[in-house]
Amino acid sequence: MLNLYIYSFFMILMFIIFFFYSIFLNLLNFSFMLEWMLFNLNSINVEFFILIDWVACLFISVVMMISSMIMLYSSIYMGNEIYLNRFIILLNFFILSMILMIISPNLISILFGWDGLGLISYCLVIFYQNYLSFNSGMVTILCNRIGDIGLLMTIGMMSFLGSWSMYFLNKDFLLILMMILLASITKSAQLPFSSWLPMAMAAPTPISALVHSSTLVTAGVYLMIRFSKFFESNLIISKILFYSSIFTMFMAGLMANFEIDLKKIIALSTLSQLGLMMMILSLGFSMLSFFHLLIHAIFKSLLFMCAGIMIHLMDNNQDIRFSGNLNKYIPFTMMSFYISNLSLMGFPFLSGFYSKDLIMELIYLMDINMFLLVMILLSLMFTISYSLRLFYFIFFSSMKNKSFNYYEENMLMNLSMLILMMLSLFSGSLMMWLFFFNDYFLFMNIFIKLITMIMMILGVMIGYSMVMKNFMNLYVLSYFFSSMWFLNYMYVWNYKFFLIFSLKFYMLDKSWIEFVGKNLLLNVIKKMMIYLNLYKIFMFIFLIFFLLIMFYF
Structure with a gap:
């Protein structure tokens, strides 16, 4: 238990150092590149690169901050776990693999962190060692191995070019870019590789809070952000990514409206937000995608933490139909859940609003097919509707669970959630003014600007009809929409x-x-x-x- 407190304190310290260092590098417009040659093979240098710039430092600071809060949370949540030492070791290796991937601009050095993420995520998903965990872990690692093969094929093909550094690559080299795209969309669970992400919910809740907020699922998005200048000039890759991300957003939002498992609803919201990041990235706005990635990591980790406490309260029952009036028993957790979910919805002046509203305004200014624009707006409405549906079942419905485990809120867990809750309130405006304010300045008609608010109001109406008219009780609709559209089959x-x-x-x-x-x-x-x-x-x-x-x- 003491190890968790030590690691948490160390990560908070690293968060402060890296955050201020990222501000320093951004203001000076400065970066470092470190290079080590591992060995020489047939006049090809196998080199290990480290790139330290404000993007990498800012992302590392966010990962460190979320990891430290999860360590504090886990000291209580996993306190009675028999294999706690194994949990701590796997968690530390997972964070180390993610940091190694963040600071790597070279395919050889990326591979170390990339494969580390895939292997340790499998070990974490099967942590509880039951049939469901083994099945989910196998699907997770097999889907991720497809992306690993794409990365390995890229390394093999680039050996013909005499270097594994992407910065020496010709921008028109389509096949290598296709392999990197394959690696990214499998790790970030875009269609048709989406089925592993809800199944990975078999992992313990602190792992879900880390894996599905700032580490594993964002690795593919971060890889595309790092190499975005190669994809901007390639229309084929951009179109493939654009279509795939829009259909992923639409599918995840629609499925979450029919899902009854609490953790799977939050996982599908992650899938929807990943689709949003990939969509704006495919249009050439890589830094805006990075902005939303950071904001999403903060409020999504808080959502999973709140979900873990709710599951404990409901005697390990994850069915939202059996919960209700939980604010009487765990008021602080419910307040944290409320704020983080509003941030997910893009409520004005919470952290999620700053990135989501800017993304939607840029979408309105782009020359986009009307059908795809309608799909994007429907996905936005679905985000509001499933969030409000979740609010109704957790806050306002009556509790129907026969077994109830009385749970008293712990001060240490509340402290970890309080810090993330404060960041969910202020991190959007903070990052906007510190890092992203000079990049985007938009002026548009007031009627176009109000489209997003109108879609949010329509989403409220859809959420009301989903709950009050009981559409989810229609078995055929519910069975189809909650089964990943039969992707596993x-x-x-x-x-x-x-x-x-x-x-x-x-x-x-x-x-x-x-x-x-x-x-x-x-x-x-x-x-x-x-x-x-x-x-x-x-x-x-x-x-x-x-x-x-x-x-x-």
């Missing part, structure tokens, strides 16, 4: 051939091949030939693709 359908094929090889490899009977071996060879005949078209496509790559290089 799509994965099974795609992987079916590979699973069957690998099973045949596994059965062959399990026995000694030299002692296998002649007839059995012939049957296996025949079946393999059948598979090859069925799928030779894919082999032909692969060969053509490989030859094109060779000629391209």
Whole structure:
């Protein structure tokens, strides 16, 4: 327990140092690049880079601050956990991997932090070691490995260029940029790789507060922000990212209106906000995306902390239909939840308003297809509606839970939430004036400016109709919209051939091949030939693709 307090104090100290250092670097417009050569291979230098600028220092300060509050929170929340030491070690390695990824501008050095995030996130998701955790952890790591393969293929292809530094890359090199895009959208759970993010809720709540606010899911967005100058001139990549992010926002917002699991609703709101960051990033406003990333990290970690206390109060029940009138029992937690959720909605002059309102105003000024603009506005309305629906079930409905665990609020947990609550109130204006004020100055018609407020009012009406008219009781709608639109079944359908094929090889490899009977071996060879005949078209496509790559290089 003492270790958690020591780590928390150390991280608060690091937060103060890095925050003031980021202000210093921003004012001077100054940055440092450190370089170490690991070894030399065939005239290619395998180098380890560290980039220290105001973006990296500011992001590290936010990660440190949230991590320190989560350490304080965990000292009470996980106080009776048998494997507390394992939890602390994994948490520290996770934070270290994220910091390593933040300060890395080079693909080789990024890979250390990137793979560390993927591996330790798997260990954290399966922390409770039950069937649901193992299943969720496997989906999480397999989806993330697709992005890791994209990063590894990028490193392999850039070996042809003589350097692994992206800053020596030709901006028109489409294939490498496509692989980096694949890595980013898998780590940040954009469509069609979205199903792992709600399933990762099997992790303990402090882990969810860290993973789904400022570390794992934001790694893909941060990678795109770092390399944004390569994607701005490439219309194909920008369009792919733009469409994927809008449909991710729409899907997550619509699903959250039908979801009944408290932690999954907050996870889907994370998915919706990640779609918003990717959308504005694809339009070329990388610093605005970074602004919303920082603000979102603060209020989302507070939301998860409040959710953890509510789940304890409800005797480990996460179904929002059984909760109600919780403000009588945990008033400070409910106040924190209320403020952080209003910040998520973009309520005027809370922290989320400064980034979300600026994003929507820039969207109105862009030349965007009307259908996509309607999708963006509907996603904005869904954010309001599922937040108000959550308010209704937690604050205003009557409690229906048969078992109730009386919980007295702890002062240390309240302290950690109080600091995050104050930042949810003031961090938007603080960062706007310190870092982002000179970047964006917009002037527009008052009627265009009021579109966002009108959409918010319509979102209130949708939220009211969702609760009062009981749309969520329609089983067909509820089943479809709360099942990630059957993305998991799509994965099974795609992987079916590979699973069957690998099973045949596994059965062959399990026995000694030299002692296998002649007839059995012939049957296996025949079946393999059948598979090859069925799928030779894919082999032909692969060969053509490989030859094109060779000629391209």
